[in-house]
Amino acid sequence: xxxxxxxxxxxxxxxxxxxxxxxxxxxxxxxxxxxxxxxxxxxxxxxxxxxxxxxxxxxxxxxxxxxxxxxxxxxxxxxxxxxxxxxxxxxxxxxxxxxxxxxxxxxxxxxxxxxxxxxxxxxxx
Amino acid sequence: xxxxxxxxxxxxxxxxxxxxxxxxxxxxxxxxxxxxxxxxxxxxxxxxxxxxxxxxxxxxxxxxxxxxxxxxxxxxxxxxxxxx
Numbered sequence: 001x002x003x004x005x006x007x008x009x010x011x012x013x014x015x016x017x018x019x020x021x022x023x024x025x026x027x028x029x030x031x032x033x034x035x036x037x038x039x040x041x042x043x044x045x046x047x048x049x050x051x052x053x054x055x056x057x058x059x060x061x062x063x064x065x066x067x068x069x070x071x072x073x074x075x076x077x078x079x080x081x082x083x084x085x086x087x088x089x090x091x092x093x094x095x096x097x098x099x100x101x102x103x104x105x106x107x108x109x110x111x112x113x114x115x116x117x118x119x120x121x122x123x124x125x
Numbered sequence: 126x127x128x129x130x131x132x133x134x135x136x137x138x139x140x141x142x143x144x145x146x147x148x149x150x151x152x153x154x155x156x157x158x159x160x161x162x163x164x165x166x167x168x169x170x171x172x173x174x175x176x177x178x179x180x181x182x183x184x185x186x187x188x189x190x191x192x193x194x195x196x197x198x199x200x201x202x203x204x205x206x207x208x209x
Contacts, residue, residue: 001201002201003204004204006176006184009177009205012206024180028179029178030175033136033175034139038201039161040140040161040162040163041163042162051201052203053201053203055200058198059196060194062169062190064167067164072207076200088196
């Protein structure tokens with residue numbers, strides 16, 4: 001989503017994105033006219049009149065699970081986004097928690113009195 | 126190539142303020158409320174409606190809460206045709 005119109009989105013998809021991604025980006029390209037939605041999400045830069053880089057993960061119960069906001073110069077890391085979604089999905093399903101840098105299949109932790117001071121035994125970074 | 130549709134004949138509403146808040150505060154106040162950041166982790170996502178271009182479909186209005194029940198990622202970026 002950006003403050004561009006749907007017309008600009010269409011031409012960007014047609015002229016550029018479809019040459020980078022086969023078939024173009026498959027998700028809806030949203031138009032945030034006037035930055036009103038960006039303001040609601042805390043990413044609208046009034047001086048520049050644009051939405052800065054902001055990324056929000058929302059779970060099936062409509063709760064925001066994660067947000068990442070960057071100034072425009074640095075691009076995002078889609079691998080990290082996917083890792084976080086997978087971790088939140090795992091946590092929602094199992095009730096376990098995932099340590100730093102967790103990838104599917106790696107050790108998870110089950111919080112409780114027995115784990116206090118013993119994380120070093122259960123998890124080797 | 127399939128014919129693309131234009132489903133954006135009516136303008137999208139943008140941020141959607143809960144009905145109770147809008148009526149209690151009056152239209153003007155609710156509009157100002159909207160401009161304050163409401164997104165917080167662990168809280169409900171602020172709902173909105175936006176005009177969109179969807180590959181293979183055309184123009185349509187997308188409402189965030191229509192995706193309730195799925196994992197959703199919302200991405201903001203400064204502009205089409207920018208470099209990063």
